[in-house]
Amino acid sequence: LSPHPTRRRAMDAGGGEQLSLAAVRDQLIREEDSIVFALIERAKRPRNTPAYSAAAAGGSLAEFFVREAQAGHYQKPEDVPFFSQDLPPPVFPTKGHPKVLHPFASSVCVNDAIWKMYFNELLPLFTADGDDGNYAETVALDFACLQALSRRIHCGKYVAEVKFKDAPQDYSPPIRAKDTNALMNLLTFTAVEEKVKKRVEKKARIFGQNVTLEDSVGKQDGDACDSHCKVDPKVLSKLYDLWVMPLTKDVEVEYLLRHLD
Numbered sequence: 217l218s219p220h221p222t223r224r225r226a227m228d229a230g231g232g233e234q235l236s237l238a239a240v241r242d243q244l245i246r247e248e249d250s251i252v253f254a255l256i257e258r259a260k261r262p263r264n265t266p267a268y269s270a271a272a273a274g275g276s277l278a279e280f281f282v283r284e285a286q287a288g289h290y291q292k293p294e295d296v297p298f299f300s301q302d303l304p305p306p307v308f309p310t311k312g313h314p315k316v317l318h319p320f321a322s323s324v325c326v327n328d329a330i331w332k333m334y335f336n337e338l339l340p341l342f343t344a345d346g347d348d349g350n351y352a353e354t355v356a357l358d359f360a361c362l363q364a365l366s367r368r369i370h371c372g373k374y375v376a377e378v379k380f381k382d383a384p385q386d387y388s389p390p391i392r393a394k395d396t397n398a399l400m401n402l403l404t405f406t407a408v409e410e411k412v413k414k415r416v417e418k419k420a421r422i423f424g425q426n427v428t429l430e431d432s433v434g435k436q437d438g439d440a441c442d443s444h445c446k447v448d449p450k451v452l453s454k455l456y457d458l459w460v461m462p463l464t465k466d467v468e469v470e471y472l473l474r475h476l477d
């Protein structure tokens with residue numbers, strides 16, 4: 217018996233169960249935890265910019281690390297490599313996943329945009345200025361952030377698939393007309409986005425507080441404790457507002473545009 221008989225099965229649970237928008241959204245909510253924790257972990261280290269400047273032999277330490285660390289990942293449609301050339305073959309046996317997406321799903325990828333956003337925009341918002349020399353650890357933490365963000369954003373493929381399956385009559389005309397704006401409007405749910413922003417901000421406030429055994433600490437809520445949080449909760453709502461949700465929707469549109477090919 218499942219310990220959570222009423223819990224909706226996530227779409228990567230295997231076994232070929234039917235996808236539903238509710239189940240995909242549950243998966244996205246779970247991915248929020250991974251993103252918040254990955255950022256909290258990365259915030260332990262200062263900016264450490266030398267890890268990102270190109271070494272003489274070409275490429276930065278961050279790039280080198282991500283290329284090497286890719287081995288054994290990327291068996292699932294939502295796990296997309298950052299450097300797809302020279303990707304080593306899988307080294308671990310992996311469980312198959314139900315084929316619910318179109319075969320072209322694997323070519324839908326916004327990792328270049330995620331990479332640029334992460335290093336140019338996001339990192340300065342949640343890391344302290346400084347250099348402590350721990351570059352190898354730093355880039356490993358960056359990789360965890362990048363992967364969590366990428367996985368969440370590429371789950372947009374599943375979102376698009378269920379939205380199409382639920383209303384093919386609405387989605388087919390703009391897909392045939394290659395009407396990107398109409399598709400974007402159809403798949404956008406503003407009320408859901410507002411909730412997502414509030415929830416990630418709240419998660420950053422809860423997960424990022426210092427937990428002590430004294431009564432007064434840990435009970436604070438709202439802006440009062442934000443300056444003590446390991447990552448400013450407002451950074452999370454901004455991250456989702458400006459980049460995570462728009463990129464997820466770009467994935468949705470890119471996937472839908474080719475749905476009738």
Ligand SMILES: C=C(O[C@@H]1C=C(C(=O)O)C=C[C@H]1O)C(=O)O
Pocket residue numbers: 241244375403404405406408409412460461462464465
């Ligand atoms: C992911 C969805 O599609 C869109 C993108 C959202 C997101 O990235 O969180 C939220 C609502 C929609 O505007 C969804 O409907 O759940």
